[in-house]
Amino acid sequence: MKRQITVGQELPPLIKGPISHVDLVKYAGASGDFNPIHTVESFAKEVGLGGVIAHGMLTMAYVGQLLTDFAGNEADLLDFSVRFRAMVRPGDTITCLGTITKVEPVASGLLASIQVSAQTQNGEVAVKGSAVLRFDQGEVDVK
């Protein structure tokens, strides 16, 4: 059965977390970003952050999963950009959301523009951005 792609369609939300301090240490190790504001509580307090904050790129990676989960085996991720807004801290649960804003047939298939965001449990927007997926020719129906 072909997938339906419609303007206004929402991607299945992706919920990540609650994020633990260990998650931040794991991401520091896996990404090579050892800035102590993400891992060392005393340092983060000293510089006025009130405690460690999550790497912005960790939240972006969560939103990346929202997109690649939705793409499945029928689409490629072409573009993905975000603006970092609110800080994310240990204990936070992140909900990643996406809405299709535009669909456009092209020679190689169908381009779907998607507005994305990641919010904390308090409704604070941690990141906001956009992405483009290219679905294969014949794999989707446009409504």
Add this chain to the structure above:
Amino acid sequence: MSDDVIGRWSTPVANLVERGAVRKFADAIGDFNPLYRDDQAAKQSRYGRMIAPPTFSRTFDYGTIEGFELQKDGLIHGEQAFHFERPIYVGEEVLCSMRVADTYTRNGGSGRMTFYLLEQKGESKQGELIFTAKMNVIWREGGAL
């Protein structure tokens, strides 16, 4: 930082996309997509092989630009954008380089802020473009906030 740093690409650095590093990264972001960890499942996929998550290029070494070094303390990541020609394949070697596309300073209420627009790219050994990345980072004098 002198003006002639702007626009100059670093000498590309070869980064091997290690299977273990990709799995560790996928674990750290809690993404259990078989494309990042299961050879057999990945073979059945549209890519026919294992790939890395979209933000994995974060882990690469992009080389150095003479006369340019980012201050680590007090750096804020403002924006990040990726463009992908194709996914990054597990086991391949990616030639990575970067440049400072622009920089400017602003005097804010809490002191001087320096903005850097950085660009990165990854190419295959055959010279085929795999991805480009653009980021906006802000350095605020004297602290993380």
